[in-house]
Amino acid sequence: MHECASAPVTITRIIDETPCIKTFEFSRAFTFRPGQFVMVWVPGVDEIPMALSSPWSISVQKVGDATAALFACDEGDMLGIKGPLGTGFSVGGRTLAVAGGIGAAPLRHLAIEGSVDTFLLGARTAAELPFAHEIARMTDIVVATDDGSIGHHGFVTDLCAEIDLTSYDHVCVCGPEVMMRAVLGLLDEAGCAGRGQFSLHRYMKCGVGICGSCCIDPSGLCVCRDGPVFSGDLLLGSEFGRYSRDASGRKKGL
Ligand SMILES: Cc1cc2nc3c(=O)[nH]c(=O)nc-3n(C[C@H](O)[C@H](O)[C@H](O)COP(=O)(O)OP(=O)(O)OC[C@H]3O[C@@H](n4cnc5c(N)ncnc54)[C@H](O)[C@@H]3O)c2cc1C
Incomplete structure (x- = not known):
């Protein structure tokens, strides 16, 4: 079942993974299956799809306007999260x-x-x-x-x-x-x-x-x-x- 409304979350921690990838942890954990994505509303810029990299994070590569705006965010800033959406990976066995x-x-x-x-x-x-x-x-x-x-x-x-x-x-x-x-x-x-x-x-x-x-x-x-x-x-x-x-x-x- 998809959640349709955007949930406001606060960025609680930003981790530099590589020179071009940052992980944004937020104030709320979502129940999800790995592979599912969320629509991330970056206030005033755009809403973009991002996979959840944990129940409470997205990991983002900077490629254009919205991802650059995310990279400019600080801990304490707000985002909107809609989802989790879509199919995830099915596992079991090797x-x-x-x-x-x-x-x-x-x-x-x-x-x-x-x-x-x-x-x-x-x-x-x-x-x-x-x-x-x-x-x-x-x-x-x-x-x-x-x-x-x-x-x-x-x-x-x-x-x-x-x-x-x-x-x-x-x-x-x-x-x-x-x-x-x-x-x-x-x-x-x-x-x-x-x-x-x-x-x-x-x-x-x-x-x-x-x-x-x-x-x-x-x-x-x-x-x-x-x-x-x-x-x-x-x-x-x-x-x-x-x-x-x-x-x-x-x-x-x-
Ligand atoms: C289901 C799903 C899950 C995703 N998960 C992640 C994730 O976990 N981490 C992450 O960093 N990105 C992820 N993406 C890609 C991410 O959505 C785009 O990089 C983002 O929307 C780009 O927005 P922008 O405004 O910064 O760039 P734009 O200004 O929109 O585009 C900049 C450049 O990137 C290209 N681009 C834009 N969107 C995509 C895309 N979806 N795929 C390939 N090229 C694109 C454009 O053609 C353009 O060349 C995911 C996309 C989908 C559909």
């Missing part, structure tokens, strides 16, 4: 988490609650790996960096290619779509695309399945209404990882 950069935000709490057996985490550099120390306290973690500054020198998808994906009941994935598409390809090759659960963080406007900005061709599934977490077999044969749509609805390559 679970592999695969995250790229800020994609670790919705997967972080899965590890904290003890639901992840192996966590593969990638980022461009060691300094840009979010939550690595925290996750390492909870589960087995293997890291990859594009520049080789820590862990495997290369993409997190290289790590996926080296393990037996069929030994996991669930493979929960969040990161850039191109990376997620590569994971879906590996799962498909292993004959278990349906074990993949992919959290899509597409641009969305209305949030209720009308505007079409976050729809997936050719099924017409909407990230806001039907997601953001989708099973791999629903994404096979779609434009997932090839293009998405911008604010005007125009297709843009990923």
Whole structure:
């Protein structure tokens, strides 16, 4: 059941995770399933979708106006939180988490609650790996960096290619779509695309399945209404990882 009204919360703590990612803890805890998101009203600026990174926090990468306004907030400032909304990850049995950069935000709490057996985490550099120390306290973690500054020198998808994906009941994935598409390809090759659960963080406007900005061709599934977490077999044969749509609805390559 979705909560429709925006709840006012106070920012109680701001944590610098990496040079570009901050976690904002707030005064209220929400009951949620990791993967679900909230609409965050940044007063006077915009309302934007953000995954909950814990019952009382969001973890944000600065990319544009609203996220820059969040970065300018101080402890004690107010935000509006609507939700939790959408589908979350379903786990039980052996679970592999695969995250790229800020994609670790919705997967972080899965590890904290003890639901992840192996966590593969990638980022461009060691300094840009979010939550690595925290996750390492909870589960087995293997890291990859594009520049080789820590862990495997290369993409997190290289790590996926080296393990037996069929030994996991669930493979929960969040990161850039191109990376997620590569994971879906590996799962498909292993004959278990349906074990993949992919959290899509597409641009969305209305949030209720009308505007079409976050729809997936050719099924017409909407990230806001039907997601953001989708099973791999629903994404096979779609434009997932090839293009998405911008604010005007125009297709843009990923
Ligand atoms: C379900 C869901 C969960 C999300 N969870 C998180 C999270 O936990 N942490 C986080 O940092 N971000 C998350 N995002 C992405 C976040 O919503 C956008 O980064 C944010 O809306 C950008 O707002 P802005 O005003 O700062 O940037 P804008 O000025 O709107 O855009 C700046 C640039 O970012 C691009 N952009 C905007 N929104 C998105 C998007 N959704 N996906 C990809 N590119 C985008 C624009 O095309 C533009 O190039 C999530 C998105 C969704 C749909």
